[in-house]
Amino acid sequence: MSPDEHRPGAGANAPGTHMRPTDITDPQYFHKVVDCQWACPAHTPVPEYIRMIAQGRYTDAYMVNWESNVFPGILGRTCDRPCEPACRRVRVEDKPVAICRLKRVAADYRGDIEHLMPEIASPNGRRIACIGGGPASLTVARDLAPLGYHVVVYDRDAKGGGMMRSQIPAFRLPQSVLDEEVDRILDFGIETRFDTDVTSLQSVLDEGYDAVFVGTGAPRGRDLQIPGRDEVAENFHIGIDWLMSVAFGHTDTVGRRVIVLGGGNTAMDCCRTAMRLGGEDVKVIVRSPFEEMKASPWEIEDAQREDIEILNNHVPLEFVHENGRLVGVTFEKVRPVYDDTGRRRLVPTGEEPAFFPCDDVLCAIGQENHFPWIERDIGLEFDKWDMPVVDRVTFRSTHPRVFFGGDAAFGPENIIWAVAHGHQAAISIDRLCEGRDLSERLAPHVTLVSQKMGMHEWSYHNMISEDQRYLVPHADKALALGDIRMEVELGFDERLGFDEAMRCLNCDVQTVFETGRCIECDACVDVCPVDCINFINNAPEPELRQQIRVPALDESQDLYVSDDLPTGRVMVKDEDVCLHCGLCAERCPTAAWDMKKFLYHEAKAQNQRLGP
Amino acid sequence: MSFVSKPRFHHPRLPRNSLGLTRRDYEGAMSTLCAGCGHDSVSAAIVEACFELDLPAHRLAKLSGIGCSSKTPTYFLSKSHGFNSVHGRMASVATGANLANCDLTYVGVSGDGDTASIGLGQFAHAVRRQVDMLYVVENNGTYGLTKGQFSATNDRVSVGRKGQRNAFEAIDLAVMAIQLGASFVARGFSGDKDQLVPLIKAALTHKGFAFIDVISPCVTFNNHYGSTKSFEFVRDHEHSVLATDYVPYHETITASYAEGEVIDVTLHNQCRLRLRKLDSDYDPGDPVGAVRYIMDRQAQGEVVTGLLYLDTGDEDLRGKLEMTSRPLNSLDEDALRPSPEVLEAINVSLR
Ligand SMILES: Cc1cc2nc3c(=O)[nH]c(=O)nc-3n(C[C@H](O)[C@H](O)[C@H](O)COP(=O)(O)OP(=O)(O)OC[C@H]3O[C@@H](n4cnc5c(N)ncnc54)[C@H](O)[C@@H]3O)c2cc1C
Ligand SMILES: Cc1ncc(C[n+]2csc(CCOP(=O)(O)OP(=O)(O)O)c2C)c(N)n1
Numbered sequence A: 001m002s003p004d005e006h007r008p009g010a011g012a013n014a015p016g017t018h019m020r021p022t023d024i025t026d027p028q029y030f031h032k033v034v035d036c037q038w039a040c041p042a043h044t045p046v047p048e049y050i051r052m053i054a055q056g057r058y059t060d061a062y063m064v065n066w067e068s069n070v071f072p073g074i075l076g077r078t079c080d081r082p083c084e085p086a087c088r089r090v091r092v093e094d095k096p097v098a099i100c101r102l103k104r105v106a107a108d109y110r111g112d113i114e115h116l117m118p119e120i121a122s123p124n125g126r127r128i129a130c131i132g133g134g135p136a137s138l139t140v141a142r143d144l145a146p147l148g149y150h151v152v153v154y155d156r157d158a159k160g161g162g163m164m165r166s167q168i169p170a171f172r173l174p175q176s177v178l179d180e181e182v183d184r185i186l187d188f189g190i191e192t193r194f195d196t197d198v199t200s201l202q203s204v205l206d207e208g209y210d211a212v213f214v215g216t217g218a219p220r221g222r223d224l225q226i227p228g229r230d231e232v233a234e235n236f237h238i239g240i241d242w243l244m245s246v247a248f249g250h251t252d253t254v255g256r257r258v259i260v261l262g263g264g265n266t267a268m269d270c271c272r273t274a275m276r277l278g279g280e281d282v283k284v285i286v287r288s289p290f291e292e293m294k295a296s297p298w299e300i301e302d303a304q305r306e307d308i309e310i311l312n313n314h315v316p317l318e319f320v321h322e323n324g325r326l327v328g329v330t331f332e333k334v335r336p337v338y339d340d341t342g343r344r345r346l347v348p349t350g351e352e353p354a355f356f357p358c359d360d361v362l363c364a365i366g367q368e369n370h371f372p373w374i375e376r377d378i379g380l381e382f383d384k385w386d387m388p389v390v391d392r393v394t395f396r397s398t399h400p401r402v403f404f405g406g407d408a409a410f411g412p413e414n415i416i417w418a419v420a421h422g423h424q425a426a427i428s429i430d431r432l433c434e435g436r437d438l439s440e441r442l443a444p445h446v447t448l449v450s451q452k453m454g455m456h457e458w459s460y461h462n463m464i465s466e467d468q469r470y471l472v473p474h475a476d477k478a479l480a481l482g483d484i485r486m487e488v489e490l491g492f493d494e495r496l497g498f499d500e501a502m503r504c505l506n507c508d509v510q511t512v513f514e515t516g517r518c519i520e521c522d523a524c525v526d527v528c529p530v531d532c533i534n535f536i537n538n539a540p541e542p543e544l545r546q547q548i549r550v551p552a553l554d555e556s557q558d559l560y561v562s563d564d565l566p567t568g569r570v571m572v573k574d575e576d577v578c579l580h581c582g583l584c585a586e587r588c589p590t591a592a593w594d595m596k597k598f599l600y601h602e603a604k605a606q607n608q609r610l611g612p
Numbered sequence B: 001m002s003f004v005s006k007p008r009f010h011h012p013r014l015p016r017n018s019l020g021l022t023r024r025d026y027e028g029a030m031s032t033l034c035a036g037c038g039h040d041s042v043s044a045a046i047v048e049a050c051f052e053l054d055l056p057a058h059r060l061a062k063l064s065g066i067g068c069s070s071k072t073p074t075y076f077l078s079k080s081h082g083f084n085s086v087h088g089r090m091a092s093v094a095t096g097a098n099l100a101n102c103d104l105t106y107v108g109v110s111g112d113g114d115t116a117s118i119g120l121g122q123f124a125h126a127v128r129r130q131v132d133m134l135y136v137v138e139n140n141g142t143y144g145l146t147k148g149q150f151s152a153t154n155d156r157v158s159v160g161r162k163g164q165r166n167a168f169e170a171i172d173l174a175v176m177a178i179q180l181g182a183s184f185v186a187r188g189f190s191g192d193k194d195q196l197v198p199l200i201k202a203a204l205t206h207k208g209f210a211f212i213d214v215i216s217p218c219v220t221f222n223n224h225y226g227s228t229k230s231f232e233f234v235r236d237h238e239h240s241v242l243a244t245d246y247v248p249y250h251e252t253i254t255a256s257y258a259e260g261e262v263i264d265v266t267l268h269n270q271c272r273l274r275l276r277k278l279d280s281d282y283d284p285g286d287p288v289g290a291v292r293y294i295m296d297r298q299a300q301g302e303v304v305t306g307l308l309y310l311d312t313g314d315e316d317l318r319g320k321l322e323m324t325s326r327p328l329n330s331l332d333e334d335a336l337r338p339s340p341e342v343l344e345a346i347n348v349s350l351r
């Protein structure tokens, strides 16, 4: 389920009518208040593990992550971190909590976890094939193997990990971290068929599997057919193919002058890799304006820190060659023009084309799915873009026993989405094998527990840190550029990790209001540092949003509305910038407010096997 | 009492006044009063009023006596001058300070015990003298700080927390202030800031003695059933006679009201008060009628709130004493020392 499609808790607020009291029994209402967890595709209980880090409970913090996102050490370095732009701290001050880097702290400082691994049930006689050994398939295997399924993982590569191994460079993700987290799953008794190129889905189905999961990713890099392309084939490289060949040790040099085409994360990995293989003058050249580059801001920063120049608004025109050798690329200069609807076009500036000399070109302008090995006559439907038709909830294709997930399902995304898909597909496969309806899903497991310990004591730290986001220390640049295996980011040490963890606002410790206890004394209104709370006459939502103390302009943030109070007014709390400091509850004379920790765990395959 | 300090983070879209300050800039230290104490709401109303008036905090002095109420100046306007005096003696400190430096705005905060018992004499004479200040009584009918004895403002019918009878007649400080010649008298309720904030703004702007009796429930000792100073009782029995809108001088009045229902009053700084009569019988310019009205309603068990009496014509203490318009602390030797001729003339007149 995409979080944004869900408008929890509000009930049906018909236009023009007063707001209904918020239904806080809808688990999605408080879930949405935990901005990071809501934004995380796997709904990792972020504040819960951040508190554990602050308490030095690294192993516990690691396990909370491992349950949700399977690869804490890997993701703590590489996650696309959709949680961070969502973090409340962005709205309160400026920079989010360094959620991703804290995950790495848990992984770096944890103790032994072998004894915490799930017990593997005795074989249940079911056999599941996972095609592709990337994070999506590994998640399916992780969820199903402990339930007694016999899982077989196929990959054409020699080891598991998928693009986490073949694409993500070792200077961002050390091989030891990758091996450890991948092997942990393979050790659950997974049968591996590596070095095996699957060329026919039918033949896999013929082996009599109870279900087949396709997690083959989006393995094809986009080509660029402009004049000169074929003539310079020797020095023209598709980015992801080139990165794979570097990762597997087939390529270890590159020309002195390198042009990288494209503005996404693959381009950033290409240019940084080129700098480590002998490139001296490495340029990234993008069509779009700088602000529209697809790469994550931190990846762009990392590239720039390594003296890589990024040129924007240049559209490649031609590969220039002499005597069969690439000598450079010409570009048309463009500028962005926006029409009334805000759509952007790139319009030539009319200037002379720009020429940049180079020895190698790395082309990183996109990735595609490619399923030549899936027969089109076995009841598995493909749409007009030649993508399999896959259900967004169950992840089942139109073939009853074939499921898709990760980049193979809906096009290239990232690891955490692959994991989220894998969890859901595992649930579906388990339901299929148990003969249950796939579209019925188990509700999340939630608890809501008061944190009150004394008059004004809470079992969470409610003193708000005013520290700014801490930077992660980096390895010495000259050393890092000289060694392709040297990890650039060193990670927080325990002290920095603690200080950063204290920046978390504990958004899962919810302000819970009990209308019947309130005497409308205004104490909470007066004390709230961010003016969240109001006692006001009810009105339709758009009006209420305008009438409260500070108008609630961010409609993605909900209003928490109480039942009618004795004066006829209602309590309206704008969730937007609440600091979860608990002062409202501390200053409330009747305990109408309480601070309750809301733990939300997405249902996994294992929960439904234990359930009724 | 909260042990954490209030986070400095404020709402990113919190409005700023003409000084570039937010409401939060007018706050003080974290309150140590009981959670839910009405006094904290009065502090918040003072903060709001000063913010909206664009007052520079360092040009204001806050004074108080002893009591929970008298502790509150610590919890607002941390950048202002302050004097926490002894029990019942705030009025004389304010009088002295006001005479010495007329350039500051004076806000006195007191309690019903501090004012109506030990400080009654001081209070009476500050009113009579028309000291130019805002005098706020946070009236909860009890001695909160000393654990809940009846105060002199507790209504005779109002019983104690354990059902104790109150043997004595109550003093109505607002009525008393009208009788003693205050030029601005109002009654508010800590649970109604929509009414209280404009009253404080008007009182701060008024020249002369401005008195606001704010009913401010003590949640710990006097908020029970049977008390006439509880949130519930006041909400049920409040009778507001005059709604007060404070209109800054640069703004024009846009709302229109029925003829005769509105009184516009211009204050000393050219700002206006727009008074809307909620009871057509009420005339805030008639002290005798006002006192009669309040007592009538009181006899019926009602609590009259709003602006009760206003006289913008009377002089303040310094005017009455024909004092210089300059603060005394700014007068140098030349201004203070009479010339030999003047001295001689005085001496001659006394021989
Ligand atoms: C350069 C680059 C950098 C990236 N960096 C990040 C990052 O920092 N963070 C992040 O979150 N994501 C990153 N990604 C994206 C991320 O790697 C993928 O989204 C993710 O790995 C997808 O997982 P998956 O399980 O769907 O498939 P993949 O990881 O793509 O794994 C698919 C596997 O299937 C195998 N396979 C395919 N077809 C067959 C077949 N017919 N027979 C046998 N085996 C087959 C492939 O060999 C591959 O091992 C990056 C991608 C690229 C290209
Ligand atoms: C000279 C003197 N006498 C008595 C006291 C004890 N005392 C402290 S506060 C107080 C009464 C305060 O009542 P009130 O002014 O109503 O304040 P509240 O606490 O109710 O806000 C008394 C009698 C004292 N501090 N000093």
Ligand code: SF4
Binding pocket: A034, A035, A036, A037, A046, A047, A086, A087, A088, A089, A096, A097, A099, A503, A504, A505, A506, A507, A508
């Ligand atoms: S402050 Fe903490 S709990 Fe809140 S969104 Fe950010 S990381 Fe999550």
Ligand code: SF4
Binding pocket: A511, A527, A528, A529, A530, A531, A532, A533, A573, A577, A578, A579, A580, A581, A582, A583, A584, A585
């Ligand atoms: S926890 Fe309460 S007091 Fe603190 S910011 Fe949120 S609503 Fe305001």
Ligand code: SF4
Binding pocket: B032, B033, B034, B036, B037, B038, B039, B068, B069, B140, B144, B145, B217, B218, B219, B220, B221
């Ligand atoms: S005792 Fe009463 S007056 Fe004093 S702080 Fe507590 S509630 Fe307020």
Ligand SMILES: [Mg+2]
Binding pocket: B067, B069, B111, B112, B113, B138, B139, B140, B141, B142, B143, B144, B151
């Ligand atoms: Mg009192």
